[in-house]
Amino acid sequence: MDEIIRLENVKKYYEVRKGLLGSQKLKALDDVSLMIGKKETVAVVGESGCGKSTLGRVSMRLLEPTEGRIYFKGEDITRIPEGELRRRSFRRKMQIVFQDPYSSINPFMRVGDVLLEALDIHGFPRSEARAKIRQTLEDVKLSPAEEFAERYPHELSGGQRQRVNIARALILDPEYIVADEPVSMIDASSRAEILLLLKNIRDSREMGILYITHDIATARYISDRIAVMYLGEIVEAGPTMSVLRGAIHPYTALLLSSVPEPHPLGRKKRKYVFKGDPPSPLNPPSGCKFHTRCPIAEEKCKTVKPALVEYESGRFVACHRAEEIIDGSVRLTPEKS
Amino acid sequence: MSEEILRVEDLRVYYSTPKGCVRAVDGVSFSLHKGESIAVVGESGSGKTTLGLTLMRALRGNANIVSGKIVLNGEETLSLSTEEFRKKYSWKVISMVLQGALNSLNPVLKVGEQIAEPLVYRGGMSREDARKMAEEFIEMVGMPRDFYNRYPHELSGGMRQRIVIAMALVMKPQILILDEPTSALDVTIQAQIINLVKDLIDSLKLSVIFITHDVALASDVSDRIAVMYGGQIVELGRLDQILRGYSIHPYTEKLLASLPRLREDNVPEFIPGRPPDLTSPPPGCRFHPRCPYVFDKCHVEDPPLFRQDSGHLVKCWLRGK
Numbered sequence: 001m002d003e004i005i006r007l008e009n010v011k012k013y014y015e016v017r018k019g020l021l022g023s024q025k026l027k028a029l030d031d032v033s034l035m036i037g038k039k040e041t042v043a044v045v046g047e048s049g050c051g052k053s054t055l056g057r058v059s060m061r062l063l064e065p066t067e068g069r070i071y072f073k074g075e076d077i078t079r080i081p082e083g084e085l086r087r088r089s090f091r092r093k094m095q096i097v098f099q100d101p102y103s104s105i106n107p108f109m110r111v112g113d114v115l116l117e118a119l120d121i122h123g124f125p126r127s128e129a130r131a132k133i134r135q136t137l138e139d140v141k142l143s144p145a146e147e148f149a150e151r152y153p154h155e156l157s158g159g160q161r162q163r164v165n166i167a168r169a170l171i172l173d174p175e176y177i178v179a180d181e182p183v184s185m186i187d188a189s190s191r192a193e194i195l196l197l198l199k200n201i202r203d204s205r206e207m208g209i210l211y212i213t214h215d216i217a218t219a220r221y222i223s224d225r226i227a228v229m230y231l232g233e234i235v236e237a238g239p240t241m242s243v244l245r246g247a248i249h250p251y252t253a254l255l256l257s258s259v260p261e262p263h264p265l266g267r268k269k270r271k272y273v274f275k276g277d278p279p280s281p282l283n284p285p286s287g288c289k290f291h292t293r294c295p296i297a298e299e300k301c302k303t304v305k306p307a308l309v310e311y312e313s314g315r316f317v318a319c320h321r322a323e324e325i326i327d328g329s330v331r332l333t334p335e336k337s
Numbered sequence: 338m339s340e341e342i343l344r345v346e347d348l349r350v351y352y353s354t355p356k357g358c359v360r361a362v363d364g365v366s367f368s369l370h371k372g373e374s375i376a377v378v379g380e381s382g383s384g385k386t387t388l389g390l391t392l393m394r395a396l397r398g399n400a401n402i403v404s405g406k407i408v409l410n411g412e413e414t415l416s417l418s419t420e421e422f423r424k425k426y427s428w429k430v431i432s433m434v435l436q437g438a439l440n441s442l443n444p445v446l447k448v449g450e451q452i453a454e455p456l457v458y459r460g461g462m463s464r465e466d467a468r469k470m471a472e473e474f475i476e477m478v479g480m481p482r483d484f485y486n487r488y489p490h491e492l493s494g495g496m497r498q499r500i501v502i503a504m505a506l507v508m509k510p511q512i513l514i515l516d517e518p519t520s521a522l523d524v525t526i527q528a529q530i531i532n533l534v535k536d537l538i539d540s541l542k543l544s545v546i547f548i549t550h551d552v553a554l555a556s557d558v559s560d561r562i563a564v565m566y567g568g569q570i571v572e573l574g575r576l577d578q579i580l581r582g583y584s585i586h587p588y589t590e591k592l593l594a595s596l597p598r599l600r601e602d603n604v605p606e607f608i609p610g611r612p613p614d615l616t617s618p619p620p621g622c623r624f625h626p627r628c629p630y631v632f633d634k635c636h637v638e639d640p641p642l643f644r645q646d647s648g649h650l651v652k653c654w655l656r657g658k
Contacts, residue, residue, distance in 0.1 A: 048523055157611040157612075187380040187550070188550065189592060189595050190611075191595060191605070191607070192595045192605035192607040195605065196605075196607070214523065214524065215524075215597075217596070217598060220597065220598075221597045221604070221605060255524065255525060258524045259524055259553075259599050260527075260531070260551065260556070260557050261598060262580050263556050263580070264556070266553075266558075267374070267535075267557065267558060270532050271531060271532055273525065273528045273529045277495055278525075
């Protein structure tokens with residue numbers, strides 16, 4: 001597969017002030033490696049504070065990594081200065097769709113002008129801009145395009161605004177898009193439309209998409225591969241269906257069992273849950289960061305950090321007990337709480 | 338069926354806004370029984386939160402209760418002044434966990450004091466007794482008693498949500514309204530809170546109105562589901578009647594079809610168009626501009642809630658004449 005984006009051992013640390021003089025390191029990304037290919041959607045799932053949004057931003061150099069390498073189509077772009085990133089169109093080729101369609105569009109600009117601004121910034125000739133805007137609006141199903149181009153954001157529904165956001169990214173013909181929770185603020189009845197759109201553009205435009213979400217059910221629908229993050233690390237990754245059908249890492253299993261689904265007998269059943277809250281990323285547990293909530297943690301897990309190991313082709317898991325889970329000698333029965 | 342504890346009849350609540358009159362709740366009727374849990378499911382702007390706030394008589398100044406009845410334990414309460422209602426019913430008979438309440442705890446008061454406060458000021462309890470009672474409630478919602486002395490910033494989101502639930506329960510109400518109690522929480526914590534709510538319903542024999550945009554979540558806690566669209570209940574039925582998917586309202590059908598499922602193969606669908614503008618809702622059935630089964634009658638005449646088998650109500654011309 002042609003590679004679009006590759007992250008190698010990327011770390012992103014923040015200095016957080018503590019008290020008057022002290023400071024502490026917050027490891028938002030702690031040694032993360034990930035590849036996204038052409039015509040591929042990779043979903044990064046995890047709870048708030050796990051580092052998934054930081055990962056998205058670092059991958060397109062909206063944030064500078066503390067350590068590690070970022071490759072765009074094989075070229076190391078980690079240290080390329082901003083001016084050169086622009087001049088050589090890297091900025092144009094990497095676009096982001098933000099979560100909140102209400103605050104990410106200038107309320108005083110017409111939809112057409114929002115798109116025109118994006119073209120202007122990247123020096124697209126004005127003479128062709130109109131046709132390009134019309135085509136892109138049609139592509140995101142905002143048609144008739146002429147009519148939508150004249151509208152202001154407040155005249156649009158949440159789902160339509162999010163399509164404007166996607167159009168603003170698409171109009172620059174990017175090769176890589178980071179979609180950061182693009183449907184979490186959209187009503188259920190419009191969500192599927194946005195997901196379908198993202199799925200279609202991946203294929204028709206031969207892009208790589210990084211889909212960041214806390215909602216695994218949507219990841220199942222649009223992603224080819226999935227990476228599960230916990231406290232700044234990838235704990236499990238692999239082909240989406242393989243991970244969802246047979247989670248190996250106890251945290252993945254917990255996440256999956258927590259997702260509610262409409263069920264006629266739902267009221268009668270208690271959900272299986274793991275005790276406790278995610279620890280603070282400022283003060284993560286030693287060893288395996290999940291050991292404080294893990295029902296099968298052993299002594300070793302408290303002290304030794306498990307490496308991300310490939311068990312089957314493409315299936316990566318960071319867990320000391322992965323082999324026992326795979327061969328069935330240890331079963332994950334979350335505690336009742 | 339057990340005793341009826343709350344009955345709402347043809348309730349209409351309109352907001353006056355610069356854009357005109359917003360008919361947020363427009364002819365809603367349902368009843369709630371002792372120990373029963375009803376989920377009110379709808380998308381943003383469907384009127385579900387306004388319904389909850391009306392039941393608590395906690396509406397904002399620009400809202401008017403235009404008509405209807407709210408009968409609590411046999412007494413019609415809309416004829417009471419807000420003052421009278423609050424004295425007699427608020428928190429003691431009916432209480433509510435507001436959306437986002439976990440982020441509106443007083444940051445400079447210990448959480449225990451915030452739970453104990455109404456016991457002293459409204460229940461006339463001594464501080465000593467109120468403290469003991471608050472500690473009991475902290476334990477009941479799954480935390481150690483000494484969390485009484487913690488401040489909100491020392492607690493995680495899930496813990497703060499537990500505190501807020503304890504606050505709503507401390508005056509021992511019969512009815513608890515929960516408005517999107519988990520929307521600010523991560524899914525693993527959401528599961529913990531849902532289990533807590535289930536336990537409380539069972540152990541305290543609470544009647545619950547669970548307001549949510551998430552049908553899946555609704556099916557986890559409720560005996561019956563009321564689906565709201567454009568300020569009206571378009572379908573009301575037992576969980577199995579709604580989810581088994583026969584003779585249901587087209588909106589419910591499409592809403593269920595729009596959910597991406599984690600455990601089965603489906604291609605989520607979407608509903609074209611957008612929810613009605615409640616300053617000038619469409620004539621006839623409010624769902625007709627988006628309905629795939631629309632026919633002539635739907636454009637002009639608003640359907641009533643047609644009774645299907647055993648108490649299942651559907652507001653659609655396909656389901657009655």
